[in-house]
Amino acid sequence: MMPADPLEAVTHSDPYPYYRALAAHRPFGFDERLGLWIAAGPAEVAAVLAHPDCRVRPAAQPVPPTLAGTAAGELFGRLIRMNDGAAHAPLKAILLRLMAGIDTGMASARAAMLASALDTVPGMATAAGAAVNRWIFTLPVVAVAELLGLPVRAGADAVAVAARVAAYAAAQSPLATADDVAAGADAARWLGQWLHAASEVPSRSDEPGLLPALRHAAQAEGIAPAAVAANAIGLMVQACEATAGLAGNMLLRIGRVGTALGNLPALAACVARDDPPVQNTRRFLAADARLCGVPVKAGDAVLVLLAAASSATSDDAGGRAWTFGAGRHACPGDALAQALAAATVEALLARGAQPAALAQAFRYRPSHNARIPHFD
Numbered sequence: 001m002m003p004a005d006p007l008e009a010v011t012h013s014d015p016y017p018y019y020r021a022l023a024a025h026r027p028f029g030f031d032e033r034l035g036l037w038i039a040a041g042p043a044e045v046a047a048v049l050a051h052p053d054c055r056v057r058p059a060a061q062p063v064p065p066t067l068a069g070t071a072a073g074e075l076f077g078r079l080i081r082m083n084d085g086a087a088h089a090p091l092k093a094i095l096l097r098l099m100a101g102i103d104t105g106m107a108s109a110r111a112a113m114l115a116s117a118l119d120t121v122p123g124m125a126t127a128a129g130a131a132v133n134r135w136i137f138t139l140p141v142v143a144v145a146e147l148l149g150l151p152v153r154a155g156a157d158a159v160a161v162a163a164r165v166a167a168y169a170a171a172q173s174p175l176a177t178a179d180d181v182a183a184g185a186d187a188a189r190w191l192g193q194w195l196h197a198a199s200e201v202p203s204r205s206d207e208p209g210l211l212p213a214l215r216h217a218a219q220a221e222g223i224a225p226a227a228v229a230a231n232a233i234g235l236m237v238q239a240c241e242a243t244a245g246l247a248g249n250m251l252l253r254i255g256r257v258g259t260a261l262g263n264l265p266a267l268a269a270c271v272a273r274d275d276p277p278v279q280n281t282r283r284f285l286a287a288d289a290r291l292c293g294v295p296v297k298a299g300d301a302v303l304v305l306l307a308a309a310s311s312a313t314s315d316d317a318g319g320r321a322w323t324f325g326a327g328r329h330a331c332p333g334d335a336l337a338q339a340l341a342a343a344t345v346e347a348l349l350a351r352g353a354q355p356a357a358l359a360q361a362f363r364y365r366p367s368h369n370a371r372i373p374h375f376d
Contacts, residue, residue, distance in 0.1 A: 005033055006040075006305055010279045010371055011364035016311045023305075023312035028292040036282075036301050037291070040308040042322070044292045048304050049327040051291060054283035055084045056329055058299070064172065070185040071192065072171050078230035081238075081329060090221045091231060098210050098217075099332040102147065104339035111143040111343035117155040118142075119351075124155070129358060129375035132251070135348055138162040140243035140340040144236050149209015150198055162240075164190050168233070169240045175366055188233075195229045238333060239340065241370050242323075245277025246341040248373035251348070255359030264346055268338040269321065274314055276323030279307040280369050307371075 002018045009015035019040065027041025039048045048054050057063075062083070067073035080088040080095070118124045118138065124131055142158040152158045164187040170176060171184020199215070211232055218228045250264070250271050285291075285300045296302075306322040313320065324334035331337070349355075361376040 005031065006038060006280065006303055006308075007034065007368045009307075010367055010369060015279075015307070016274075019305060019308035019311040023308045028294060031303075034303065036303045037294075037296060038303050038305065039292065040305045040312075042309040042313050045304055045306065045309040045322060046326055047292050048283055048302050049325060049329070051283075051289065053285055053287045053289045054291070054302065055286050056082055056283065057084075058284040058301070059286055064174075066176065066181050067171065067184070070181070071188040072168060072181070072184040075168070075188045075192065075230045075233060076172065078227045079234045080231055081234060081331075084328075091218060091223050091227055094214060094217045094221070094223075095231065095235075096332050098213060099336070102210075102336055104335050107143060107147060107336060108339050108343040110146055111139055111340055112347065114142050114146060114152070114158060115139060115343075115347040117153060118158060119155070121155040121159050124159070129361065132248075132348060132353055132358060132375045134159070136244040136247040136344055137166050137240060139344045139347060140239045140247070140337075141165050141236050143340050143343070144239040144336075147209065148211040148214075148232055148235065150195070150211065150232075161191075161194070161236075163187075164194075165233070165236045165240050169237050174368055191233050192229060195232060199225070199229070235333070238331065239337065241372060242277045242331075243337050243341050243344070245370055245372035246272055246337060247344040247348075248375070249275045249277060249371065250341060250345045251353065251355045251375075252359050252362070252373055254345070255355030255357070264342040265338065268342040268345075272321035272323055272334075272338060273310050275371070276307050276310055276321060277371055278323045278369060279371050280305050281325065 003009035003012045003015050009018055012018070022038070022040035023042070028037070028039050028044040031038050039045050063073045063077050067076055076082060080092045118135070124134060138159055141162040142152045145152045145161055152161055167183045167187035168191065171181045173180070176184070214232065215225070215228055246268060250267055253267065253271050253275065281304050283302045283304055285296050285298050287298050289296055291302070306325070309322040310320070321334070324331040358375045362373045363376070365372045365374050
């Protein structure tokens with residue numbers, strides 16, 4: 001049975017025939033049921049992501065209402081990926097430059113070292129479904145924290161950090177409960193205090209880790225330390241659900257069709273395109289405009305089906321993984337995300353994970369945009 005709509009498609013067992021049909025026959029149109037414009041074709045997805053009047057947040061809601069007035073909302077409001085405009089351009093330029101300099105091979109090697117530390121944590125030194133769930137949400141996050149130069153080498157510390165990052169990420173979901181939002185606010189406060197404590201240690205711009213370099217470059221541009229801290233946390237958040245979804249979907253692919261261990265990096269790229277962890281994103285019109293040849297109004301919302309665009313071009317030699325976005329809000333960590341997902345899967349396989357068994361007992365976590373397996 002086909003999904004009823006693009007939101008149901010996110011966690012459908014096989015949404016890709018539906019996505020391909022949308023991309024082919026209705027690449028851009030209004031969905032009366034959802035009250036959203038839907039962009040599904042590759043050209044239409046690209047046009048929406050590139051349009052100057054398509055913003056990442058509604059003009060009247062820079063922060064989701066459920067987070068407004070909380071520590072989670074304060075952090076959210078400082079994230080450059082959740083803001084448009086010139087005020088955030090200097091920090092974005094710094095982050096793009098620093099992210100481009102990351103050696104993904106070295107990042108994978110560091111992730112393998114961190115995996116050994118996780119073996120000491122109760123409940124992690126197993127390949128059962130519950131442990132796999134913890135691994136895919138933990139290792140990518142702490143690998144990014146370690147790249148930043150933050151203290152996560154001890155296994156228990158790493159798990160605590162990853163748990164807070166996951167709680168903060170969950171609070172941003174439109175499906176979040178009041179308890180989820182409260183936990184996210186607590187996590188945002190904890191993460192802010194953790195970064196503040198780390199910043200109290202004197203640093204030099206030539207110290208290992210992205211964070212000292214980020215702080216020094218930001219200081220030279222007159223960027224507030226709070227914005228730097230928020231976006232350091234933001235990098236870990238981006239490594240949380242999306243990379244967990246990519247690693248989980250890689251395990252499902254191996255369980256269904258198999259792959260050689262040496263092909264994991266290639267598999268990560270393939271799964272990012274064919275069964276992507278981030279299935280859609282949203283844009284909000286800041287002014288009346290013509291979009292994909294259609295008049296749209298200020299305040300209208302567009303659901304951008306990244307997975308549909310990928311699915312429509314999956315057989316092309318130049319097919320791309322749209323899950324990382326495009327244009328001014330494209331994810332700068334696409335290569336890093338794929339490297340860390342591959343490193344996470346490699347660590348799990350080395351610890352006896354059985355993808356064929358995992359693929360027989362799982363469900364997708366409830367979500368309107370992220371396709372993340374939860375193994376039973």
